[in-house]
Amino acid sequence: MNLRRLQCFLVVAEELHFARAAERLHMDQSPLSRNIKELEEELDVVLFERTTRSTRLTRAGEILLDNVPRIFVAVQQAKDNVRAVANGFYGQFRVALSDGLTPSRLPALLALCRQDEPEIEIRFFEVPLAQQIKGLHEDLYDVGFAQSADVGTGLVAMPAWSDPLRVAIPARHPLLAYKEIPLAELSRYPLVLADPQMCEGHAKLVDRVLRHLDKEPLIAERVSTGDLMMALVAAGFAIGLAGEAQIAASPETGVVSRPLAVGVPPLTTYLLRVDDEPFDVLARFIERVRSIESPGAARSISDQGPDSVDNASV
Numbered sequence: 001m002n003l004r005r006l007q008c009f010l011v012v013a014e015e016l017h018f019a020r021a022a023e024r025l026h027m028d029q030s031p032l033s034r035n036i037k038e039l040e041e042e043l044d045v046v047l048f049e050r051t052t053r054s055t056r057l058t059r060a061g062e063i064l065l066d067n068v069p070r071i072f073v074a075v076q077q078a079k080d081n082v083r084a085v086a087n088g089f090y091g092q093f094r095v096a097l098s099d100g101l102t103p104s105r106l107p108a109l110l111a112l113c114r115q116d117e118p119e120i121e122i123r124f125f126e127v128p129l130a131q132q133i134k135g136l137h138e139d140l141y142d143v144g145f146a147q148s149a150d151v152g153t154g155l156v157a158m159p160a161w162s163d164p165l166r167v168a169i170p171a172r173h174p175l176l177a178y179k180e181i182p183l184a185e186l187s188r189y190p191l192v193l194a195d196p197q198m199c200e201g202h203a204k205l206v207d208r209v210l211r212h213l214d215k216e217p218l219i220a221e222r223v224s225t226g227d228l229m230m231a232l233v234a235a236g237f238a239i240g241l242a243g244e245a246q247i248a249a250s251p252e253t254g255v256v257s258r259p260l261a262v263g264v265p266p267l268t269t270y271l272l273r274v275d276d277e278p279f280d281v282l283a284r285f286i287e288r289v290r291s292i293e294s295p296g297a298a299r300s301i302s303d304q305g306p307d308s309v310d311n312a313s314v
Helices: 003-015 018-025 029-043 059-086 106-116 129-137 183-188 200-210 226-234 244-249 280-291 295-304
Strands: 048-050 055-057 091-097 120-126 143-146 155-163 165-170 191-194 219-223 239-243 255-259 267-274
Touching (some): 003 029, 003 059, 018 029, 165 200, 165 244, 219 226, 226 239, 267 280
Antiparallel strands (some): 143 267
């Protein structure tokens, strides 16, 4: 299939309006309509139902729309692989990151990768968990990291790193009177939490903890990155809930970390991969992940497990 025609289809499918799509593509409507017609003839289907008032996808158009982004990703990855080889790399290793996280052990992991296999170029893709799972199944990524083991069939979720869940508090906040924050105190102040769409695993764990409050918490903001959460906390906008390492790594100076006064499971980062015998580069990558796992993290993971929040003392 012609990539230009697919690009035209994708923009029209997003806009559901030929005039707006033509404007986005910097082309006239006539050649745009011709590209769509030629694509329909090539596939022998009707992709759009058009009336004087509306444009909508047919069922065939919906199916194509589900597949077109993956086609463009695959084409881009092919280009990147060629460029990597041209730049002296042996190949690429594709890592997906979900839950808005940059694992705290990532710098050490990358240093090991560069030391052991400098000829392999590592590329990162920040995507929602659902997209990561789909991409792993479709061979768009070689491995992924997320804070959820709920990945369905066909994938393996290996506990990689673990961090205690902590309360991020602005400097000079009343909660700093506590060395450990009582859970009930969280309902007295606005909270900034992880967005459940972009940070699914993180959000699910925190929401299970907050369900034990006597009253509904006041959620001031949902964010997709830990950096933005720490910035809002430092500004005194709200308090947050995040992993200890994430708070410690924040460049914001006006954030103080406190543990909760009740036991809660840690935030566990899982390595996700296809449930199959790992190829050589992936197997060596997994061994490096295991080599930088701290003993304390390993104990926390085995003791608590991914489903232990409801069994915690909260």
